[in-house]
Amino acid sequence: MGMLVFLAANFLFVLPSRFLGSGDLYRYLPPALAFLGTFLILPGMVLAALLGARTFRTPRTRGTRVGAGVGALIGYSGFFGLEWLAIALGLNRRDQAFRTVVFPDLGGTLAFYAFVPLTLLATGLVFFALYTRGADFDRRRNLVLAGTALAVLAGLGIVVADPDPLGVAGVMISTASGAIGGYVGGSGYARAGGDDLIPPGAEIRPREPWRKRR
Numbered sequence: 001m002g003m004l005v006f007l008a009a010n011f012l013f014v015l016p017s018r019f020l021g022s023g024d025l026y027r028y029l030p031p032a033l034a035f036l037g038t039f040l041i042l043p044g045m046v047l048a049a050l051l052g053a054r055t056f057r058t059p060r061t062r063g064t065r066v067g068a069g070v071g072a073l074i075g076y077s078g079f080f081g082l083e084w085l086a087i088a089l090g091l092n093r094r095d096q097a098f099r100t101v102v103f104p105d106l107g108g109t110l111a112f113y114a115f116v117p118l119t120l121l122a123t124g125l126v127f128f129a130l131y132t133r134g135a136d137f138d139r140r141r142n143l144v145l146a147g148t149a150l151a152v153l154a155g156l157g158i159v160v161a162d163p164d165p166l167g168v169a170g171v172m173i174s175t176a177s178g179a180i181g182g183y184v185g186g187s188g189y190a191r192a193g194g195d196d197l198i199p200p201g202a203e204i205r206p207r208e209p210w211r212k213r214r
Contacts, residue, residue, distance in 0.1 A: 001184055002067070002071060002181040002184045002185030003037050003041045003044060003181060005184045006075065006180065007037045007177075009176070009180045010029060010030060010033045010173055010174060013173045013177060014026050014029050014030055014173060024166060025166060025169055025170070027100065028100040028166065028170070029170050029174075032082060032098065032170070033079070035098075036079070036082050051130055051131065060187060062137075063186040063187060063188070064183050064186045065186070066186055067182040067183050067187065068180075068182045069182065070130075070144070070182050070186075071178040071179050071183065071186075072176075072179035073122075073126065073147070073148055074178050075175045075177055075179065076152070076171060076175040076178065077119055077154070077155065078178070079174035079175070080119075080154065080155045080158055081115075081119060083102055083106075083167065084106075084115050086098045087101075087103065087106055087107050087112070088107075100166070102164045102170060103162040103164050103167050104162070105162045106161055109161040109162070110157070111154075111157035111158050111160065111162075112158075112161070114157055115154045115155075115158060118150050118151070118153060118154035118157075119150075119151060119154050121150055122147040122148070122149075122150035122151040123151075124147075125143050125144070125146050125150070126143070126144055128143060129143035129144045129147070155171065159171075
């Protein structure tokens with residue numbers, strides 16, 4: 001559901017550019033991010049199911065904040081990762097979705113080679129924070145913040161190495177769309193597992209039957 005919201009949000013963000021300016025952003029971004037969404041939706045469903053199977057319910061505010069943060073990180077790193085692959089594999093010569101090349105002079109730079117190890121390390125930290133057992137919220141938050149710092153550094157390296165206005169606009173829209181999609185996904189953890197998965201000592205109260213509330 002969060003991925004569908006991500007795709008809808010990026011399309012709506014870009015839609016005004018169809019009627020304003022050259023329209024390059026509209027012709028480029030929705031097809032590229034649709035490719036990203038298609039690539040991520042199946043593994044994302046599996047990972048979400050695994051996470052939901054081992055996760056207590058969470059207060060709605062925390063769930064939506066964490067979801068928005070992780071979603072923004074996916075949108076940010078996913079966009080740069082897609083462009084990295086487009087350059088490395090020459091996708092502009094194989095797929096019409098990548099006929100517009102952003103960061104065209106990135107190949108061969110230090111940022112190009114540093115992107116993959118930094119992003120993989122960042123992904124590992126975030127995955128460990130989400131799936132580890134026995135860690136409290138503060139430790140998980142610190143791991144996610146460390147991963148976010150590495151991911152941001154990897155992306156900024158690309159922008160500094162080859163500044164491209166269309167690419168910068170694309171990553172901003174992808175990040176915002178990811179945050180919105182993550183917010184929707186995170187809201188589900190306010191009800192994850194029903195009353196059976198309320199953590200001990202939590203402020204969350206079991207839901208009353210509908211008839212009693214009336």
